[in-house]
Amino acid sequence: MARADAVAAAASSPDAALIAAWRSGDEQAAAELVRRHARALARFLASAGARDADVDDLVQETFIRAFRAVDRFRNQCQFRTWLLTIGGNVLKDASRRAKRALVVPLDDGLRATDGDPHERTVAVELEARLQQGLEQLPRMQREVFLLRAQQGMEYDDIAAALGTSPGAARVHYHHAAKRLKEHLK
């Protein structure tokens, strides 16, 4: 019962309160932060080039790193933005270790049965091409694009998380979008 109360209390707390609670050793606060941000992180990692089979491990590793380094988070940006940039580092390290091509297999998507099969096929094709285009971008452009276009983050927030200026983040986004549009033509 006490655990259920703790879980309920954590679920209604803002990120900042959960982070403060975790800093003082509250495990439920950490678990709630995972529940809150794990799916967005998984989407970000998969879009940035992680293989589907690796996403689960990468999500865990990212949270571990984030919780261990939480003293360095000073609300300079949203927790999620900060977390996703750590995810980018985790993915980079993992792909460096694995030295393998990071591609998203198309067959899983093509097997999807929801919606019109033709539309679904076109959508999957576009996603696959966008994925390929993203993999060809410099890392900064790729992360800024995903944080902005996929996660809906503000430029100020993105800039704070990536250690750059909002103007530079905007430029990275526009370069990325231009190249991706060229790739999708």
Next chain:
Amino acid sequence: MNRDDLQDAELRAIAQGLGARAAERLDVEAAAQAVLERLRQTPRTVHWTRRRPVWLSLAAAAVLLLGTSAVLRNVRQHARPARGIGAPAGVDLNDLSPDQLREVLSTFDQSWEDAPGSADTDWEDLSAPELRSLLRSLEG
């Protein structure tokens, strides 16, 4: 879709579809428990910076200062031109009696001991001219 006219909004729409399957497949609760388990296995290291006590810094500075001044003093002493040994300034050796000459010599015991040929010479037995000659030789 006319891909030549691909707009930002469309690009974003496609981007938002990326990774959807990976997100759907993720067992969030299992991930949360796995993360907690791993955090328990390797407790968070306390990040603290080793701060040097103020007294230690002050002591180190004092030692450095004393050491530097000692070295400087030593260097200055060695750099100073060697002063010859002789009678007090303004005193002519010719005006001194043998006892006074011996007294002057006795003030330079160390130099006398270091002087060449001093080991086998007892200056107490020397005559006044010999003492003057000795003092002049020590003056260089």
